[in-house]
Amino acid sequence: MRILVIGSGGREHALVWKLGQSPRVSKIFAAPGNGGTHGEGAINVPVAADDLDGLVALAQKEKIDLVVPGPELPLTLGIVDRMREAGIPCFGPDAHCARLEGSKAFAKEMMLRARVPTARSAVFADAEMAKNHVVKVGAPLVVKADGLAAGKGVVVARDSQEALQAVDDIMNARAFGAAGDRVVLEEFLVGEEASFLCLCDGTRAVPLPSAQDHKAAWDDDQGPNTGGMGAYSPAPVLPDDRLEEMADLTIRPILAELAKDGHPFVGVLYAGLMLTADGPRVLEYNARFGDPECQPLLMRLQGDLAQIMLDCVNGELDPASIGNSGQTALGVVLTAKGYPRAYPKGLVIKGIAEAEARPGVKVFHSGTAVKDHVLISSGGRVLCVTALGDDLPAARKAAYAALEEIRMPDGYFRKDIGNKGMRRLARK
Missing domain, CATH: 3.40.50.20 (Rossmann fold)
Structure with missing residues (x-):
């Protein structure tokens, strides 16, 4: 092939x-x-x-x-x-199905049709009407640009002033361009997030193990949203014995509705979940692998990915063809200092060979280029240092040890990837 x-x-x-x-x-x-x-x-x-x-x-x-x-x-x-x-x-959904990610308003409509549990929300195409809604309902509130914003078009507003400012930034200042033609104002949910991905062939959905992404730029989930600062799989908050139940609740009803519309979903359907005291709620859908969740998930995947993807396209996905390592995988993203705001490019990167010489380690390039035979940074997220371990503590230790081998001036990474999972394991 x-x-x-x-x-x-x-x-x-x-x-x-x-x-x-x-x-x-x-x-x-x-x-x-x-x-x-x-x-x-x-x-x-x-x-x-x-x-x-x-x-x-x-x-x-x-x-x-x-x-x-x-x-x-x-x-x-x-x-x-x-x-x-x-x-x-x-391998992927058609444009109609991809609107699940391309329009948060469309995703909300589909969730309502399919009776998928999600946060209460309202959609506005007028900034003043959106602001009036903020004043009426108060905060905390989640403000989302309707369209694609590279994972950065979401503001969790702790007070009404922050929510009003977010509406202004998105709709009037056009912080995310045309993605801000509409905003979705959503109730603030309390719980722990998890990433849940399924491989789909139009009718069947086969769950992959759970993962947990870390969107905030700084430790302890502080700072602006990014494209993702690290991830690990599995996430203790969503164990393997709940995956089929979660697929029945959040993925398969959406597949059924899209199939009714004449657009069977093929590819990866990713539900961003908030696991609340009242049960799971879908925060958003993505129509592809997450980044950086893809890295630890593929480190664990056992099976011929090319054949699996071709089977999905042909409507012939066999669940038995998909296996997963019993180990844990954890990835930490190395960024250029300043990301997701202004950051330098062209930083020389060294030490990858030393990092990958460690057992179970793979360094995935996120924003790199080769110039005059030298590896340099070309984006804000530069590398994802990923490691396998027998459990979460072992994978975490291996990833951070490998990261210490890498040398890049003005580099930054979160030092707490996996801590939430570690705390949950400690409570068991």
Whole structure:
């Protein structure tokens, strides 16, 4: 098989790495890829993830057997529809289904139709009406840009003034561009978050183990939201014996509704959960692997990922083909200091070989490039240092020890990835 992976982040490096382990795969292209995908032997091609014409032309030219979009943007723009028109299998949902991620308002509508438990909310296309709602209901309140905002378009407002400012920033100052044409104002839920992903073939949904992401930039979940500062799997808050129950509650009803609409969901459906005292609530849906959840999940996955994805596209997913290591995997994201706000680029990175020499460690590149044979940073999230361990404490210790091997000026990472899970395990 000749495979094209679309995207340039840590998730895409992990996908290239895992797909490359399949005996069916002969060549992998990455568009545009990064320093890590290049290091795995993939051929990086300078075609942007949102250049649908260029991606279709590339897939046709290279006689690609399977296209794997990593990020959400090409999915919401309709890359699956375009590849389907060209007769090329593509692992992911069509543009209609991808609206689950592309529009929080649409996701809320689907949850109501499917009777999926979620937070109470209201949607506004007018800033003054949104502000009036804030004054009426008070805070705390969650303010969300309706459209895609790279994981950063959510503000948890502790008081009404913060909520009003968030509405202003999103709708009037256009902090996230067209994503702020509408806002979703949502009740604030108390609980612990978990990431729950299922592989889907249009009718079937097979759960992957739980994971827990860390969105806030700083320790103890403080600071602005980011694309993700680290993740681990499994998350003790959502044990394996609850996965089927969670799929029945949050994933399979959505698949059924989309199928009724003539748009069976193929790919990864990801429910961001808040596990409250009153039961699980879906905060949002993503239509692809999370980043950085993808890295620990694929470290644990046992099975031929290329065949699994092709089976999903063909509507023939076999749950028996998907296995998972009994170990825990934990990844810590190394960022350029200042991320998610202004940050430097072009930082020289050293020590990856030393980190990967440690047992069970893999360093995934999130924002790197090779310039004059030197690895440098090219984004805010630079690396995801991921390690396997027999349990969460062991995986955490291994990941942080490996991280100490890496040298990059003006680097920053959270020092508490996995602590919530450790505290929960200690209470058992």
